[in-house]
Every structure is written in C-alpha cells, then in structure tokens.
Amino acid sequence: MIRPNGVAARTLKSSCRSLSTSCRSALARPESSIAAQKQTRSLHSANSWASAAAAAFKRTYTQPEPSTSADNAPPARDHGLPVSRIDERKVVVGFETGEWAKYHHMWLRDHCRCPECFHPVTKQRLLNTFDIPPDIKPVKVESTAEGLEVHWPSSVSHTSLYPWDWLRQHSYDPPLQTHDSSSDHSHILWGSKIQQAPPTVSYEEVMSPDERGLYKWLTNVDKFGFSFVSGVPATTEATEELSTRIGFIRETHYGKFWDFTADLTRGDTAYTNMALGAHTDNTYFTDPCGLQLFHLLEHSEGTGGATLLVDGFYVASILQELYPAAYATLARIGVPAHAAGEPGTLYTPFPTTAYPVLREHGGALVQVRWNNDDRSTMHHLSAAEMGEWYDAARLWHKLLTSADSEYWVQLAPGTAVVVNNHRVLHGRSAFTGRRRMCGAYIGGDEYRSRLAVLTEKFAGQDPAAHPAAVLPPKERSVWSPLL
Ligand SMILES: C[N+](C)(C)CCCC[C@H](N)C(=O)O
Numbered sequence: 001m002i003r004p005n006g007v008a009a010r011t012l013k014s015s016c017r018s019l020s021t022s023c024r025s026a027l028a029r030p031e032s033s034i035a036a037q038k039q040t041r042s043l044h045s046a047n048s049w050a051s052a053a054a055a056a057f058k059r060t061y062t063q064p065e066p067s068t069s070a071d072n073a074p075p076a077r078d079h080g081l082p083v084s085r086i087d088e089r090k091v092v093v094g095f096e097t098g099e100w101a102k103y104h105h106m107w108l109r110d111h112c113r114c115p116e117c118f119h120p121v122t123k124q125r126l127l128n129t130f131d132i133p134p135d136i137k138p139v140k141v142e143s144t145a146e147g148l149e150v151h152w153p154s155s156v157s158h159t160s161l162y163p164w165d166w167l168r169q170h171s172y173d174p175p176l177q178t179h180d181s182s183s184d185h186s187h188i189l190w191g192s193k194i195q196q197a198p199p200t201v202s203y204e205e206v207m208s209p210d211e212r213g214l215y216k217w218l219t220n221v222d223k224f225g226f227s228f229v230s231g232v233p234a235t236t237e238a239t240e241e242l243s244t245r246i247g248f249i250r251e252t253h254y255g256k257f258w259d260f261t262a263d264l265t266r267g268d269t270a271y272t273n274m275a276l277g278a279h280t281d282n283t284y285f286t287d288p289c290g291l292q293l294f295h296l297l298e299h300s301e302g303t304g305g306a307t308l309l310v311d312g313f314y315v316a317s318i319l320q321e322l323y324p325a326a327y328a329t330l331a332r333i334g335v336p337a338h339a340a341g342e343p344g345t346l347y348t349p350f351p352t353t354a355y356p357v358l359r360e361h362g363g364a365l366v367q368v369r370w371n372n373d374d375r376s377t378m379h380h381l382s383a384a385e386m387g388e389w390y391d392a393a394r395l396w397h398k399l400l401t402s403a404d405s406e407y408w409v410q411l412a413p414g415t416a417v418v419v420n421n422h423r424v425l426h427g428r429s430a431f432t433g434r435r436r437m438c439g440a441y442i443g444g445d446e447y448r449s450r451l452a453v454l455t456e457k458f459a460g461q462d463p464a465a466h467p468a469a470v471l472p473p474k475e476r477s478v479w480s481p482l483l
C-alpha cells in the first residue's frame with residue numbers, strides 16, 4: 001500500500017472521495033473522463049529514500065539529540081550516554097531518547113565489524129558465523145562515547161564495539177526506526193498536471209564532473225519515476241554517453257544501445273508506426289530492466305508519435321482508494337507474458353505466472369508490471385479468479401487511460417527522458433513519416449547503486465549548490481547504513 005503520511009493521506013482520501021463520486025459516475029458514463037477531477041496529488045511519504053539515507057549518513061557521524069520532554073526523559077545517568085546491561089540471552093540498551101532495545105548475544109557477535117571479523121576494504125564478513133557458540137554471552141558491556149563495547153568470554157576472547165547510532169538504526173527488538181528503503185522512498189505521485197513543471201535537468205549539469213547534476217537527475221527519478229534531460233546533442237553517441245553516466249547499458253535481444261524506426265527490423269510493435277498503450281517494458285523477463293532512456297533523434301514528413309507517460313504508483317494509489325478489492329486482485333494474481341516476435345528468441349519470465357501487475361513488498365507497492373500487448377494466455381486461474389482478474393484489470397485500465405492520469409508530451413531532438421520502468425508506464429501515439437528513436441535499458445541495480453554512491457557523496461548537501469571544489473569521496477564506513 002502506498003502509505004501517504006497524515007495530512008497527505010487525508011488530502012488524498014478526501015480528494016479520492018470526491019474523485020470516487022465522479023470516478024464512479026465516469027466509470028458508469030465512460031464517455032466522460034475524470035479530467036474534470038484533474039488533480040495532481042503530491043504525496044511526500046515520511047522519508048525519501050535519498051534523504052533517509054542522507055539523514056542516516058548524517059546521524060552516523062553525530063549522536064542523536066537526547067529528548068528533552070520531562071515525561072520521557074532518559075533514565076538518570078551521570079555521563080549522558082545510553083545505558084546497557086546483559087540479560088540471559090540479550091544485551092539491553094537504553095538510549096538517551098528514553099527508548100530501549102534488546103539485541104541477541106549471537107546477533108551482536110555475528111555483527112562485529114572489527115577488521116578481524118569484517119573486511120575493512122571489501123566490507124565482507126570474515127567471521128564464520130557458525131563458529132560462534134550458540135549460547136555465547138558477553139562477560140561485560142560498557143557504554144563508551146564511541147558506542148557499546150562488548151567483552152566476550154576468554155574462550156572466544158574478543159572485544160566488539162557497536163556505534164550507538166548503528167545499534168539504534170538496526171534495532172529489531174523492538175525496531176526503533178524503519179530502514180527498508182523499498183517502503184520509505186519519497187514518491188511524489190503525479191497525474192497529467194505534471195506537465196506544468198516536469199522534472200528536468202540539463203545535459204550540461206548531468207555531464208559535469210562534480211556529479212551534482214547526475215545526483216539531481218537520479219534524485220528526480222527516485223522521486224518522480226522519470227526525468228527529462230534538456231540540451232542533449234541529438235546524436236546516438238551523446239545519448240549513449242548520457243545513458244552510461246548512470247551505469248552500464250543492459251543488453252537484451254534488442255541489442256545494447258538501440259537506434260530504431262518503423263521498419264520491423266525487430267519482431268516487436270515498437271518497430272512499427274502503431275500506437276502503443278501505456279506499458280512497462282520487459283514483462284517477459286524475470287527481472288524487467290530498471291530504467292529506460294529515450295531520445296527522439298528525428299521525425300520528418302509526418303505527424304503523431306507523441307510520448308505518453310503515466311505514474312503507475314499514482315494510478316495504483318487511486319485504484320486502492322476507490323477499488324481496494326481490484327487492487328488486491330492485481331497485487332495477488334500473476335500474469336504470464338512473452339516476447340516471441342523473432343524465430344531465434346522466445347522469452348517468458350520464470351516462474352511464468354509468478355509476477356502480478358502490482359508487486360508489493362512489506363505492504364508497500366514496489367513495482368508496476370503492465371504490458372497488455374505482451375500478456376500471454378491466462379490459463380492458470382480458476383473460473384472465479386478469471387472473472388475477478390478481468391474486472392480488476394478493466395478498472396486499472398480505465399484509471400490508467402483517464403485524462404487525469406495521462407501525461408502526453410511531444411519529444412523533440414535534444415530532450416531525452418529516462419523512466420523508472422518499475423513505476424512509470426510509457427507509450428506513444430501512432431505516427432506517419434520517418435521517426436527515429438534511440439535509447440537504452442539500464443539495470444535497476446545499477447541505477448540504485450549509482451544513486452546510493454551519489455547519496456553517500458552528497459548526503460545532506462543541496463545538489464543544486466555550486467561547490468568551490470569537487471567534494472572528495474567519503475571513505476565508506478563499515479557502519480554504512482546500507483550494509
Ligand atoms: C525499447 N526497444 C525499442 C528496444 C524495444 C521495445 C520492446 C517493447 C516490448 N514490447 C516491451 O514492452 O518490452
């Protein structure tokens with residue numbers, strides 16, 4: 001579930017209630033669109049992934065402010081540090097905030113990150129977890145300014161030190177803060193009104209050696225699910241270089257960097273002049289590509305060929321508000337897909353029916369997977385589920401194709417667009433004349449890795465700031481919040 005925070009949720013609920021009336025009437029009267037209910041909702045979930053990581057990086061280097069309110073003042077202590085004690089199977093820590101958390105002795109020993117237990121360069125565990133006696137128990141714990149110092153028994157004589165912030169961040173009994181990036185991304189959901197101010201960075205910014213522009217570009221993608229890049233030289237070379245700025249290109253049966261037109265050189269309708277409805281690519285792959293970059297290099301002697309972008313997370317949030325049962329159906333029932341347009345390839349995901357249109361993780365929507373043209377035969381459902389799925393898909397399609405959801409933009413040479421293929425759907429209108437499009441796929445892991453490294457570098461900085469000098473790379477700590 002997209003979990004908007006308080007106010008935003010009420011805004012969304014009230015607007016969805018008004019929307020639901022008009023939506024229901026619109027659904028009842030298909031001729032009317034819900035454009036009249038055009039609204040752009042901007043939902044700031046509690047923490048953006050980037051700013052959460054940035055905040056975590058900041059905290060790693062500073063102690064959290066002790067709480068001041070009298071009623072939950074931390075237990076009296078003479079040195080202003082968290083308190084700690086050894087219980088039968090766990091160490092108990094009382095933080096300055098007044099919060100308490102417990103850590104299994106086994107867990108603490110397993111997570112020692114001294115150079116003997118955890119390689120300081122490769123950040124890999126050196127300790128053999130299963131050499132740790134299952135009943136291991138510290139002989140002493142000490143609260144120090146650097147963190148919790150744990151002295152293990154002479155039989156395994158070893159001393160470990162755990163920074164307080166790291167302990168708090170990785171607390172699990174109870175969890176004192178969420179840290180699952182898949183559920184605390186900052187998603188600014190958008191509808192057709194995004195056309196008023198679409199996220200854009202300049203090619204010059206993105207290519208700048210200080211990487212601030214690259215960070216801004218990828219932070220846009222993290223928040224909006226897409227971003228334009230303006231001022232791109234209208235060449236395949238410049239577009240390929242722009243693509244690899246994010247990470248290496250993901251090669252597929254369509255090749256590496258693509259430069260395509262309506263000549264059916266590949267067995268796919270993208271290589272025709274037909275209209276393509278809003279879809280995500282690669283539903284026939286077990287792991288669809290993460291990003292997709294497009295740059296229109298030419299369109300002459302013809303019309304049409306406009307680009308369609310739809311925020312699948314925005315549409316899913318409305319579906320969930322208005323038709324929770326349909327949302328649940330699309331989040332539960334897997335959909336088979338294939339790419340079989342060429343004699344030499346026949347792609348289907350594995351397992352073939354394992355991937356639903358809406359994939360949740362930890363109660364949060366993490367992926368939209370929708371390409372109705374590439375969907376294979378629905379043969380795996382009961383009769384009741386078959387009707388249920390089609391009813392749900394019809395509601396999904398209705399919201400997906402509403403004027404409120406669709407953002408149409410006419411690309412032109414010089415402006416590239418990158419979309420998060422796990423969230424934003426794309427399509428195009430039919431066209432005539434000669435139209436040449438180039439671009440590339442980038443793996444989702446490559447995109448997230450690049451963003452994570454840039455977040456380490458610029459944590460808490462304003463990417464728009466113009467530094468006097470390029471920031472030196474920060475030494476990655478073994479206590480990095482992302483390890
Ligand atoms: C992007 N490129 C033109 C190379 C190929 C497009 C493939 C489109 C395919 N039907 C899918 O949805 O994945």
Ligand SMILES: O=C(O)CCC(=O)C(=O)O
Nearest residue numbers: 270276281426427428437
């Ligand atoms: O030609 C376009 O504008 C988009 C084609 C498309 O949807 C794709 O390549 O996935």
